[in-house]
């Protein structure tokens with residue numbers, strides 16, 4: 001059985017007082033939490049600098 005990780009929105013500061021808990025495989029949680037943070041919490045998307053290519057910028 002795949003191990004599940006838990007992400008609790010209360011652990012992160014957010015202006016909408018979100019109390020959502022996201023649970024699932026790490027890969028799933030990462031994917032959903034990123035989208036959730038951007039769409040619901042109003043976080044900005046990660047810049048392209050996040051990629052491994054550091055030759056630019």
Ligand SMILES: [Zn+2]
Pocket residue numbers: 009014018019020036040041
């Ligand atoms: Zn949230």
